[in-house]
Amino acid sequence: MHETTGAKTFRIVSITLLSIFTIVPIWVMVISGLKPLKDVQGAFSWWPKTLTIQPYIDMWRTVPLASYFVNSVIVSSVATVLSLIIAIFASYAISRYNFRGRSVFSTTVLSTQMLPGVLFLLPLFLIFVNINTNFGVQLVGTRLGLIITYLTFSLPFSIWMLAGYFDGIPRELDEAAKVDGCGPMRALLTVILPAARPGLVAVAIYSFMTSWGEVLFASVMTTDANRTLAVGLQLYSTQTNVYWNQIMAASVVVSVPIVIGFLLLQKNFVAGLTAGAVK
Amino acid sequence: MPAVTATTTTRKSGAAGKAPRRGNRKTRRAGWWLPYALLAPAVLFELVIHVIPMATGIWISFLKLTKMYIANWGNAPFSGLKNYQLALDFNSAVGSGLLKSFLITAAFTVLVVAISWGLGMAAAVALQKSFFGRGFFRTLFLIPYALPMYAGVIAWKFMLQKDNGALNHFLFDNLGLPGDKPFWLIGDNAFVSVVIVAIWRLWPFAFLMLMAGLQSIPNDVYEASAVDGAKPLRQWSAITLPMLRPVNMVLLLVMFLWTFNDFNTPFVLFGGSQPPAGDLISFHIYNASFLTWNFGSGAAMSVLLLLFLLLVSGIYLLFMNRRKDRA
Numbered sequence: 001m002h003e004t005t006g007a008k009t010f011r012i013v014s015i016t017l018l019s020i021f022t023i024v025p026i027w028v029m030v031i032s033g034l035k036p037l038k039d040v041q042g043a044f045s046w047w048p049k050t051l052t053i054q055p056y057i058d059m060w061r062t063v064p065l066a067s068y069f070v071n072s073v074i075v076s077s078v079a080t081v082l083s084l085i086i087a088i089f090a091s092y093a094i095s096r097y098n099f100r101g102r103s104v105f106s107t108t109v110l111s112t113q114m115l116p117g118v119l120f121l122l123p124l125f126l127i128f129v130n131i132n133t134n135f136g137v138q139l140v141g142t143r144l145g146l147i148i149t150y151l152t153f154s155l156p157f158s159i160w161m162l163a164g165y166f167d168g169i170p171r172e173l174d175e176a177a178k179v180d181g182c183g184p185m186r187a188l189l190t191v192i193l194p195a196a197r198p199g200l201v202a203v204a205i206y207s208f209m210t211s212w213g214e215v216l217f218a219s220v221m222t223t224d225a226n227r228t229l230a231v232g233l234q235l236y237s238t239q240t241n242v243y244w245n246q247i248m249a250a251s252v253v254v255s256v257p258i259v260i261g262f263l264l265l266q267k268n269f270v271a272g273l274t275a276g277a278v279k
Numbered sequence: 280m281p282a283v284t285a286t287t288t289t290r291k292s293g294a295a296g297k298a299p300r301r302g303n304r305k306t307r308r309a310g311w312w313l314p315y316a317l318l319a320p321a322v323l324f325e326l327v328i329h330v331i332p333m334a335t336g337i338w339i340s341f342l343k344l345t346k347m348y349i350a351n352w353g354n355a356p357f358s359g360l361k362n363y364q365l366a367l368d369f370n371s372a373v374g375s376g377l378l379k380s381f382l383i384t385a386a387f388t389v390l391v392v393a394i395s396w397g398l399g400m401a402a403a404v405a406l407q408k409s410f411f412g413r414g415f416f417r418t419l420f421l422i423p424y425a426l427p428m429y430a431g432v433i434a435w436k437f438m439l440q441k442d443n444g445a446l447n448h449f450l451f452d453n454l455g456l457p458g459d460k461p462f463w464l465i466g467d468n469a470f471v472s473v474v475i476v477a478i479w480r481l482w483p484f485a486f487l488m489l490m491a492g493l494q495s496i497p498n499d500v501y502e503a504s505a506v507d508g509a510k511p512l513r514q515w516s517a518i519t520l521p522m523l524r525p526v527n528m529v530l531l532l533v534m535f536l537w538t539f540n541d542f543n544t545p546f547v548l549f550g551g552s553q554p555p556a557g558d559l560i561s562f563h564i565y566n567a568s569f570l571t572w573n574f575g576s577g578a579a580m581s582v583l584l585l586l587f588l589l590l591v592s593g594i595y596l597l598f599m600n601r602r603k604d605r606a
Binding site: 003004006007010011014015018019021022023024025026028029032040041042043044045046085086087089090092093094097099102105108109111112114115116117118119120121122123124126127129130133148149151152155156159184209212213214215216219220229230233234237244247248251252254255258259262263266270271273 | 349421
């Protein structure tokens with residue numbers, strides 16, 4: 001089909017402007033991580049005058065970045081796996097069975113998803129304090145406490161998305177499994193789950209990404225022992241100096257694994273997200 | 280009801296030896312507990328992470344829960360509706376602060392959602408037809424979304440520094456604007472800054488959803504309308520927009536809720552001391568609770584925020600469903 005001049009101009013202009021908008025902060029992040037400290041403290045320059053990888057070496061010592069990295073990996077992975085497992089069973093029930101309380105449950109789950117995290121932050125913090133006072137179980141400042149709080153956003157999202165995704169899988173598959181003599185659990189494990197792989201991947205990516213980037217709970221529920229990257233990156237600012245070059249280098253290191261993972265799996269993500277969200 | 284048929288036959292029930300018809304009903308009863316068993320872990324966790332905290336939050340909002348009672352807040356004195364009265368009394372410091380923060384958040388939300396949607400739509404339409412390099416731009420535009428949110432926001436924070444930031448360097452050193460370099464993260468400019476950063480983070484999501492929506496529109500609709508002489512703009516308003524209605528319905532609601540509740544952007548951008556112009560509501564409640572250690576007041580504000588969000592979402596969904604029924 002022939003493209004009109006107006007459409008072509010629109011395409012070129014919008015793609016150019018949006019590319020600049022997208023790239024500039026990323027460019028600033030990448031080049032500033034390669035500058036010596038004095039170059040990021042003075043006037044900005046679009047190209048580094050001196051190129052150095054020193055910030056990438058120093059950043060591990062200025063702040064215990066490695067241990068924050070480990071905390072982030074553990075907390076995000078466990079929260080993701082846990083919410084995925086719980087959500088698989090719950091979504092299967094919602095999608096395939098008609099039972100009393102079904103709509104109450106799914107409405108509750110859906111509505112908790114729209115609530116601000118700050119709403120759960122205060123009570124959870126106080127409940128954790130209370131558990132500590134009365135039972136001596138420390139949750140604030142532990143990974144377990146953080147994982148529980150991360151479920152507040154990853155679990156409802158996972159249930160909601162997976163239920164939508166399961167709905168899109170033809171029931172003939174269940175029927176065929178049944179004819180072959182499978183019980184419902186075996187049908188779920190051997191037929192539905194493999195068919196839902198893109199959806200599972202999408203949900204896992206989303207949960208992991210949100211947990212990895214979570215700031216609100218992390219800023220309240222963490223101490224030195226369980227601090228995540230989200231909070232750790234703010235510690236490069238000291239009384240005397242802001243180590244912008246190290247912050248930018250650390251930002252790159254924190255971003256690279258997740259961006260690569262996302263870009264590799266983005267097709268699954270797009271398919272899963274839209275199938276679950278737009279029915 | 281296909282959902283029920285899926286549950287009816289299991290191997291055990293087949294062995295029960297009843298007449299086929301009645302055996303069917305019998306089995307349905309025999310497996311009635313299965314969905315509940317599947318749901319049990321989710322219900323348990325929902326109780327722990329949502330239901331109990333929410334009930335606690337509502338309870339706390341009626342308490343005079345200040346620093347003195349934190350460690351043992353069961354003993355905090357009951358204060359009735361006082362926290363609510365204070366939050367809604369716009370002459371009090373608490374109430375006027377909340378109102379101001381609410382209005383800033385409303386303006387922030389309208390701007391961020393509208394512009395993000397516009398940019399996402401522009402990108403989705405621009406990338407709708409295939410051309411050399413389309414895959415590259417599609418991937419590029421998703422990067423702000425893939426970046427951990429604080430990493431992107433910190434990069435902006437650096438760009439918006441007064442003396443060593445990229446923005447002022449561009450405006451004053453590259454473009455040669457006259458005058459003094461302004462502050463972007465304190466004063467009134469802070470609002471502009473937080474809006475731009477929030478848009479940067481959000482628009483790729485709109486792009487992602489709209490792009491997927493566009494793919495579901497068959498190409499021959501466009502071809503047929505082109506034969507009838509429709510210009511691209513007319514095609515967009517007569518075909519694209521109506522066909523994207525279901526996507527837009529979900530997308531706009533989700534973007535509204537995310538933006539209205541956004542805590543991360545102002546928190547990372549401004550650090551601990553937020554400027555009044557960037558005092559978004561989640562951040563405001565957080566500060567009201569954890570800086571002044573007045574949890575009762577913070578909880579009352581949370582409940583008010585909750586009621587507002589439920590009201591807006593409810594009206595939105597009702598309105599949208601009504602329009603769908605009529606269409």
